[in-house]
Amino acid sequence: MAPKPLTNPRKNASQERSRATVDALVDATARILVRDGFDRASTNRIAEQAGVSIGSLYQYYPGKEALVAAVIDRHNQDIMQVVRRVFAEVASQPIETAVRRLVAVAIEAHRIDPKLHRVLAEQIPRTGRLENVEAFNREAHALFMSYLESHSDELRVADLGLAAFVCVTSIEALAHNAVLHSSEKLSNKAAETLIDEATRLVIGYLK
Amino acid sequence: MAPKPLTNPRKNASQERSRATVDALVDATARILVRDGFDRASTNRIAEQAGVSIGSLYQYYPGKEALVAAVIDRHNQDIMQVVRRVFAEVASQPIETAVRRLVAVAIEAHRIDPKLHRVLAEQIPRTGRLENVEAFNREAHALFMSYLESHSDELRVADLGLAAFVCVTSIEALAHNAVLHSSEKLSNKAAETLIDEATRLVIGYLK
DNA sequence: ACATAATGCGAGCGATAGCTCACAATTGTC
DNA sequence: GACAATTGTGAGCTATCGCTCGCATTATGT
Structure with a gap:
């Protein structure tokens, strides 16, 4: 059996700016899922599509599964x-x-x-x-x-x-x-x- | 939209030996799907599990999707x-x-x-x-x-x-x-x- | 104003994926 | 036994993946 992928956000964005980042990430994930499908939705691509650096992505989500869950x-x-x-x-x-x-x-x-x-x-x-x-x-x-x-x-x-x-x-x-x-x-x-x-x-x- | 992954076998095994190979591959795919899940089922792993070289796998199937389809x-x-x-x-x-x-x-x-x-x-x-x-x-x-x-x-x-x-x-x-x-x-x-x-x-x- | 915390960045690492190709071994044909 | 066709091999290429870490930027509190 496959071990659990973590799906919870890492930290809760508190400032305005960071909430925008989080939203952008979730939006981008949805867009990519629709446009490219699940397989092609990598964290790198999601971050790029969201106009956010990959580092920031990992500040809020532990991985692709968590974004999809969102x-x-x-x-x-x-x-x-x-x-x-x-x-x-x-x-x-x-x-x-x-x-x-x-x-x-x-x-x-x-x-x-x-x-x-x-x-x-x-x-x-x-x-x-x-x-x-x-x-x-x-x-x-x-x-x-x-x-x-x-x-x-x-x-x-x-x-x-x-x-x-x-x-x-x-x-x-x-x-x-x-x-x-x-x-x-x-x-x-x-x-x-x-x-x-x-x-x-x-x-x-x-x- | 995602482009088509090929799912048809490449050639039809004609000799006895090759049919055994094909069977072993499909069996191995099923075993790995059950034991490790879809994500962890790579062509390399399937070939190994089947006791068949990766080259042989690609003689008969164009990729993982085709094996799963089988x-x-x-x-x-x-x-x-x-x-x-x-x-x-x-x-x-x-x-x-x-x-x-x-x-x-x-x-x-x-x-x-x-x-x-x-x-x-x-x-x-x-x-x-x-x-x-x-x-x-x-x-x-x-x-x-x-x-x-x-x-x-x-x-x-x-x-x-x-x-x-x-x-x-x-x-x-x-x-x-x-x-x-x-x-x-x-x-x-x-x-x-x-x-x-x-x-x-x-x-x-x-x- | 300054210090401190919060947030954002992205080059780049190690791992693994899919897949090819030059070659070896086996089987079929005569 | 010789020759071709079929089948099998696996090192290794490139691409991409997930993810970290040291550092830059921006906000907050006083």
Whole structure:
């Protein structure tokens, strides 16, 4: 088994100037990931692209993995913000409308910076700081489960945790495959019918 | 975008001796992937592990990507063999029993050489010879759809292709996540209930 | 203003990667 | 047994990688 690559920032930038440096590094990492792919993203190249010396890079990040982890975190937070908001909106709605809205947002979420999303999904070895992605999944799972709990009277499922797993996994996979396989450009009409189908799938399962 | 890494073998081994060399290389690649991970699998290391000189390696494969592609092909063929057999078994059965059997085999399939499966799923950049994996998905998709076609009277679905996409995607994702997340060791009882749930999900959707 | 801390720099080190090429050994053919 | 084709060898080239370290520059506190 491969030993852990360190993924935590080394020091927390305190002054204005250094925060700009850190941002530039993360931005550059994202740009290079999209433009050149994961393999070609070396620390030297990232520093150059960021207009920052390689020495400075290593002041803040112990290596490439850490930079990539930072990019992933930022992307996941962008997504989770949307997702959390929708869960709040939907909390008191009946499952038909709620599920439909959640499916829609799952597709939306996969369309935030799709090029970056694709690289992260396809090229990043899920190793080391995989934990971030897992945290992401756990939160989605938890949010869905707490929705189910507060609507348990409307549905006939024994194990809510299991049900949440089944629903979240299916919805995520459908959105993921649809967006990534359908030549990057899921027509709105196709997206609409996909939402119909996924909603029917999940609703049929829940009640 | 990253330029294509070549993934086709360079020449086809014709004599007995050379076929043994090629096999040793693919075996060694699989062993190293499992033991050391994708990053540490260099052509030099693979050749050494195979007991073959680096020169010979480059006679048959243009690089690491090609060797990994060969490993993936072999693994996918192992899986598809099982899957095809089950589709044949199930062809004339009603959807209740058929779906249940198919879900079960999806989980089984994910348990063929699970260590290798995990590495392939988590660490291999889906780049270049992604086509192989897609061919795999397309076949599963086609098999499922042709089953649906010959049982279309039993179910109420308009677009069979879409239905196949929804079912295959969901089943695959559920099996995948269950096997990879549940600490490598999905208890038989847990597997049983997962099969129940997935079956209910799909059946509910199809009719 | 000066001292001290924080931040930024980049030449360059050692390691390892991918890969070639001139050559040796083995196998097939007659 | 002779000759060609096939197959196998591995030293070693170049390129790039990750990363350090001594020093320069800029900010902060008093």
